[in-house]
Amino acid sequence: MATAPDRLLRRLEWQVIRRLDGRLQGSYRTVFRGSGIDFADLREYTPEDDVRHIDWNVTARLDEPYVRQYTEDREVTAWLVLDLSASMRFGGAERGKDSVLAELAVTLARLFTLGGNRVGAILYDNRVQRVVPPRGGRNHVLHLAGEITRTAALAESRRGKKDTGTTDLDAMLRLAAATARRRGVVFVVSDFLGDAGWEASLGRLTMRHEVVAIRVVDPMELDLPDLGLVVVEDAETGEQVLVDTSDPLFQQRLRAGVDEREAAVAAAMRRAGVTAHLVGTDQDPLQALVAMVRRTKARRA
Incomplete structure (x- = not known):
């Protein structure tokens, strides 16, 4: 009998990943890629070159x-930084923010592992932190x-x-920086609702990695309809009010x-130098990911 993760992956492979891979035609691999590390050759410096690549010994002799020129490293190590805090459970039973987070994480993981x-x-x-070491393959995505x-x-x-604390996003991002040592792509998937002051850690993460912030929101968080008398609960603190x-x-x-x-x-995000990609719980994940990649490519053009 298929497990819940297996059913999720099969559904996403059928509904999203095949169509997404075909529509992007590998563009996510060229948008999100690592940097070369293998020395290949030397050539004369031009004004457009990165001064960090100057070979000072050769420069002094000649x-x-x-x-230095490097062979492009086409293998990418991608990290998914996933916010599993209480506020991510907001939304409908069928498709809350936590469900969208899981779909995005599994889809991104499968797309990257398909590329080797x-x-x-x-x-x-x-209260709980778990690190899953980077690996490839479909079985790893299931894991x-x-x-x-x-x-x-x-x-x-x-x-x-009795818990009253909000999400410590700064601690989450510092954990990501301490864990992801090798340069790669870091996807931060969160609603970014929590204690203030996380932007400095997000900005520092961009100094080593390509950072993609995906902000998951529910439409009712932005515009609560007229529902009459209701009990509203703060998902982070548990406080309830009629x-x-x-x-x-x-x-x-x-x-x-x-x-x-x-606005905050x-x-x-602006102070961190990161553009957040907004994904709603009412959005088609295929369209959301296609739009995300296209916006990333447009900013680089």
């Missing part, structure tokens, strides 16, 4: 600047999918009613709070 690359993962909650499910369940079991969603004053205050929060996240 009295002309020369740069290795994928690792950092599964993070304030990764299972670890996401198991780690999320473990984090939830350790989440007590509110009247039909009250114009409540809607006004809610809108102001949402605008302030969104956008400003933090």
